[in-house]
Amino acid sequence: MTQAIPGAAASPNRRDFIRKAGAVGTAVTFASLGHSGVWAAGSDAPEKEEVKIGFIPLTDCASVVMASVLGFDKKYGVKITPSKEASWPGVRDKLVSGELDMAHVLWGLLYGVHMGTAGPKKDMAILMNLNNNGQAITLSKKLADKGAVDGPSLAKLMASDKREYTFAQTFPTGTHAMWLYYWMASYGINPLKDAKIITVPPPQMVANMRVGNMDGYCVGEPWGHRAIVDGIGINGITTQDIWKDHPEKALGTTADFVKKYPNTSRAVTAAILEAGKWIDASLSNKNKMAETVADKSYVNTSVDVINQRILGRYQNGLGKTWDDPNYMKFYNDGQVNMPYLSDGMWFLTQHKRWGLIKEHPDYLGIAKQINQIDLYRDAATAAKVSAPKEIMRTSKLVDGIVWDGKDPKKYADSFKVHA
Numbered sequence: 001m002t003q004a005i006p007g008a009a010a011s012p013n014r015r016d017f018i019r020k021a022g023a024v025g026t027a028v029t030f031a032s033l034g035h036s037g038v039w040a041a042g043s044d045a046p047e048k049e050e051v052k053i054g055f056i057p058l059t060d061c062a063s064v065v066m067a068s069v070l071g072f073d074k075k076y077g078v079k080i081t082p083s084k085e086a087s088w089p090g091v092r093d094k095l096v097s098g099e100l101d102m103a104h105v106l107w108g109l110l111y112g113v114h115m116g117t118a119g120p121k122k123d124m125a126i127l128m129n130l131n132n133n134g135q136a137i138t139l140s141k142k143l144a145d146k147g148a149v150d151g152p153s154l155a156k157l158m159a160s161d162k163r164e165y166t167f168a169q170t171f172p173t174g175t176h177a178m179w180l181y182y183w184m185a186s187y188g189i190n191p192l193k194d195a196k197i198i199t200v201p202p203p204q205m206v207a208n209m210r211v212g213n214m215d216g217y218c219v220g221e222p223w224g225h226r227a228i229v230d231g232i233g234i235n236g237i238t239t240q241d242i243w244k245d246h247p248e249k250a251l252g253t254t255a256d257f258v259k260k261y262p263n264t265s266r267a268v269t270a271a272i273l274e275a276g277k278w279i280d281a282s283l284s285n286k287n288k289m290a291e292t293v294a295d296k297s298y299v300n301t302s303v304d305v306i307n308q309r310i311l312g313r314y315q316n317g318l319g320k321t322w323d324d325p326n327y328m329k330f331y332n333d334g335q336v337n338m339p340y341l342s343d344g345m346w347f348l349t350q351h352k353r354w355g356l357i358k359e360h361p362d363y364l365g366i367a368k369q370i371n372q373i374d375l376y377r378d379a380a381t382a383a384k385v386s387a388p389k390e391i392m393r394t395s396k397l398v399d400g401i402v403w404d405g406k407d408p409k410k411y412a413d414s415f416k417v418h419a
Contacts, residue, residue, distance in 0.1 A: 046077045046264040053251075053268075054085045054094060054103035057203050057299040058220040059306050060131045060249045061104045062289050063330050065298055067268075067275035075274070076267040076382065084298065087201040088171040089119070095254060096122050102268065104130060105252040108347045112173030114370055115348075117356045123255035126339045126371045127269045128379070130249040130276070134309065134328025135176065135239035136224030137183060139216045140209055141317070144234045149318060151187035151237065154216075158189060167191065168200040168208065168217035175248055178350045179239045180218040185417035186399040192354065192419055203300075209233055220248070221328065222305040227317075229305055234317035240326040242398045245335070247343040248328075258372060265372070269379035273337055276330035277385060286310050334386040339371040342392040342405030349403075349412035355419030363408035 051073075055061035065082050067073050073080040083100060085091050088109055094100040096113065110126055112118025139148060146161065148154040158165055167184075169177035181191045191197055200208055205223045208214055210232050218239070227233030239246060251272060258265050279289050290307035293299050299306065308314075312327035329336050344367040351357045373391055380387040394404040403411060 044263050044266075046267045047261045048101070048264045049077065050079045050081060051101045051264060051268050052081045052083050052099075054083045054091045054100040054105070055298075056085055056088065056091065056104065056201070056220075057301075058104075058249075059222050059290075059293065059299065059310060060134060060220055060328060060330075061298065062279055062293050063130055063272050063276040064104045064251070065293055066279060066289055067271045069292055070275065070278065072271040072274045072278075073268070076271045078264060078267045078271065080268065080271065082298070088174060092119055092171075095124075095252065096120050098254075098257075101257060102127070102251060102253040104249050106171055106174035106176075107247050107250050107344065108174040108178055108351070109171050110250060110252045110370065111344060111347050111366070112171075112351070112356070114366065115351070115357060115361065117351060118171070118173045124370055125253050125255045125258045125265075126344065127251040127253065127258075127265055128273065128337045128376050129247050129339050129343070130251055130272070130330065130337070132245045132248060132329045132332065132336050133238070133240035133326050135179060135218065135220045135248060137180060137216060137218045137236040137239070138205075138209070138224050138227045138233040139236040140212075140214070141232055141234060142212075143215055144318065149234060149236070149316075151183060154184075154236065155187040155189050158194060164196055165194070165216075166196045166198060166214045168198050168205060168214045168219075170199065170202050170219055172199060173347075173351060173356055175246075175347075176218040176220070178347060179242055179246075180216075181354060182350065183218075183237060183242050183398065185415065186397075188417065190417050206230060206232070221309050222299065222301055225309050226301065226305050228315060231317075235314070237398075238314070238324065238326075240324070243395055244326055245329075245395070247340070250339065255369070258375065262375065266375055266379045266382065269376060270382040273331075273379060273383040273385050276337065277383070280329060280331040283311065331385075334380070335388065337376070337380075337385070338388050338391065339373065339376055340391055340393050341367040341371055341373070342394075342403070344371050345405050345408050346403055349408050352412040353415055353418045360409045360412065364405075 068080040110124040114124040148157040184191045202219045205217045205219045206226045294303040312324045315321045345363040377387045392405045
């Protein structure tokens with residue numbers, strides 16, 4: 001079941017944007033061949049034409065990269081300049097300072113900055129969800145050799161073989177921390193009491209596991225598969241098996257940027273929407289994407305480490321292989337990219353669960369502040385993408401508990417394992 005949340009009234013610029021889109025039967029005026037056209041003249045023109053977008057070397061930066069490489073950005077009158085960043089704290093600092101205009105970024109990072117629980121407090125904005133699924137929790141080969149190959153067997157080993165167990169995530173309020181904590185807690189492991197949790201940048205995960213600095217980690221691809229290819233880790237669980245079609249990275253910026261540059265924000269969102277649609281359109285497009293983002297300018301790894309899981313071809317490092325229909329999706333017939341209010345609210349419930357925030361916040365009110373639903377729908381119109389009518393959704397997670405956003409306080413307080 002879903003519940004409708006009324007959106008804000010359309011601004012003059014938004015009305016003009018929609019009116020012009022309908023008047024010509026398409027959202028923009030451009031030359032369809034070569035993407036060499038410009039944005040329609042008038043008040044819907046991008047206020048800022050060059051946009052610097054930060055990204056971390058991960059497979060799910062692909063729609064940002066491909067929007068630039070394939071020229072979808074030019075089609076909407078903007079120029080996207082992807083900026084390779086070293087860590088999520090670095091992305092946070094550059095977003096807050098304005099050094100980056102936007103970023104491929106963790107949902108939980110944006111909510112953490114907005115709430116003041118992830119460093120400097122600043123009002124933030126999510127323009128769209130970039131992808132669903134496609135992350136993983138990796139366990140070391142040493143753990144696997146002792147029988148810990150999944151949640152139940154890990155819990156059994158940690159209970160019988162007492163020592164300090166170290167697990168890594170990528171940012172304290174981010175998606176990978178929340179997937180790791182949720183998964184461990186589902187099997188009776190309190191991640192804050194029964195283990196040592198450290199923060200490691202995504203590209204450094206494999207090297208740290210190789211030298212024995214951690215027993216396991218949660219990170220985005222290709223760094224889960226890389227550990228398997230290198231023979232140092234095994235797949236404990238994929239994040240889609242924790243929450244099918246979960247939100248992962250967002251296109252994020254500050255609330256100030258959206259207020260100052262609303263047309264630019266819409267144009268960039270439309271361009272990246274179209275790039276995500278292009279990626280998901282065919283196997284050949286996925287392979288071309290993998291070849292592109294594997295380059296040292298972006299993810300800096302071998303193509304085969306990216307293209308297997310982007311095609312849904314999984315292996316666990318212990319001889320098992322399977323085809324997973326719930327692999328990383330960037331578009332999926334328009335279902336991926338809506339910045340659902342309930343998705344943002346979920347991260348707040350987990351931040352409350354783990355003591356990152358002390359009191360229950362206004363869950364729905366904060367999600368409405370951050371998630372730019374109206375702007376997203378306008379961008380979807382421009383990109384000729386069907387946007388779901390619902391802005392809340394229902395999901396069942398690995399422990400069988402259903403999340404629908406209706407009673408976030410009760411949900412946040414319902415977990416037996418918590419801070």
